[in-house]
Amino acid sequence: MNGSTMNGIADFLISHAGTKPVSFHMPGHKGAQLYRRFGYGEFLDRFFDCDITEIPGADNLFQPESIIAQTMGKYRQLYGTKASYLLVNGTSGGLIASILASVPPGKKLIMARNCHKAVFNALMLGNIQPLYAHPSEVAEYGIAGPVEPEEVRRLLAEEPEAEAVILPSPNYYGICSDIREIAKVVHEAGKVLIVDQAHGAHLKFFEGAAEPKGEGLPMPQAAESCGADLVINSVHKTLGSLTQSAVLNVCGGGVFAGEDPELTRQNLYKLEDKLQAVESTSPSYILMGSLDISADILKEHGEELIGAWRADLQWFYREAKKIPGLKIMDPAMQSGQMDRTKINLDMSGCGLDGGQLEEALMERGIFAELVTGDILMCMTGIGNTRKDYVRLVEALQQIAAGSGVSGSETSRSDDSDAGGGAFLWTKHRVLRDIPAEKELRPIDQCEGRICAASIIPYPPGIPLICPGEEIGAEEIAYVKELRERGEKVMGIDSDGRIVVGV
Secondary structure (H helix, E strand, C coil), X not given: CCCCCCCCHHHHHHHHHHCCCEXXXXXXXXXXXHHHHCCCHHHHHCCHHHCCCCCCCCCCCCCCCCHHHHHHHHHHHHHCCCEEEEECCHHHHHHHHHHHHHCCCXXXXXXXXXXXXXXXXXXXHHCCEEEEECCCEECCCCEECCCCHHHHHHHXXXXXXXXXXXXXXXXXXXXXXXXXXXXXXXXXXXXXXXXECCCCCCHHHHHCCCCCCCCCXXXXXXXXXXXXXXXXXXXXXXXXXXXXXXXXXXXXECXXXXXXXXXXXXXXXXHHHHHHHHCXXXXXXXXXXXXXXXXXXXXXXXXXXXXXXXXXXXXXXXXXXXXXXXXXXXXXXXXXXXCCCEEEEECHHHCCCHHHHHHHHHCCCEXXXXXXXXXXXXXXXXXXXXXXXXXXXXXXXXXXXXXXXXXXXXXXXXXXXXXXXXXXXXXXXXXXXXXXXXXXXXXXXXXXXEECCCEEEECCCCCCECCCCECCHHHHHHHHHHHHCCCEEECCCCCCEEEEEC
16 A cells, blocks of 8 residues: 555555456445445445444344344345344354254254355364265266255155254355255254355345346245245345345244244244354444345345346346357256356356466456356356446457357367366265374375365365265365465365374
């Protein structure tokens, strides 16, 4: 700043903002324009003045009675739920609290193997035993598809003592599971269904938005509308609040909001107790204020914003079809089971893998969310405007033209390995006891050893190897490949060592 060399976080943030980048990554507000457009500029201008603690009149997150309770009520109305809780440490805190409130220590949880690392953290905190539901595979790209209802039914039949079921929907790429049918299966067994809807906080609002004329844009229903018991939404990912702010919704029916008022009261108290145990005792009023503003924007202007969002996506997909060598990943899901706000670009037909496409877009001031093999995922949000989509289309046109691919040449490049090792974690491994004695060992020496601490490529934050799983040669090769490409892998230190059982 002030002409000096960048030497810190603030310098980087201000420098990056000064380039006026196009954001196709989280958060969903995409910058200050959304707040200023709808009259919330004073909140931005007095940002630091709004950073307070629990002074008189400011209410208390863990015993809300006034202004915080009012904001909770706004989300309860927006999502049509029985209760809504504000979260200030992201969906992660809501996931952990929901699991700990649903599964007693030492008991079992049926969980999708592609759950976020926060779910695996809950297992350790609650001494909970996992039973993995394996999602189907989108074979062309080596990524996870939906968790099928029959997979959940099978596990519930084999493990009737399991207390609850949890899965992500949509997953990182926008692929949704059939929550309505899964909810029926779970409730027939008398269990609790928790849905990690971190990437789908917007789905509820697309349900009521009219589709533009022409080619439709079918969208899946929100988990709140499909019978889930507890649904956790990262409002910041696609809607208008600040990073790290989220909402936990308690839906009607089930043990958390059922017909027995005393049981409901006890279970809600248990949930609230777990929330205060995992969240900060100094919750940010800036984050809660942004949740309040996001709720007001949705209430007053949601129809306009969601309608424009849908129309912009429709326009983009129509224009993208005309670009030689560009393919949009759209796996053969059931109608409406793909969240189309996630744009999964594949330009392998132009000889570019996802990482190369990401670089080409960044050179043009456009920043995407996630690379997996040939896929570059652009995460759209409520703050994106038509000009962002125009910039993206123009950039993709330039990249395609530079590749020399004609309209008839759309085949995958010969050296592409699609998703690479991204789907290795779905292998059905035998779970062993987590080793009591542990040591750090170079990863090259760990084939056949039992993992004692999760190995997690980030993003997407899904463990490749979990504690209690055997480490194989494929996994070792994949981790080394990721590190050579400069990608982040949590659970391996700077010297290339991981924690294994002795």
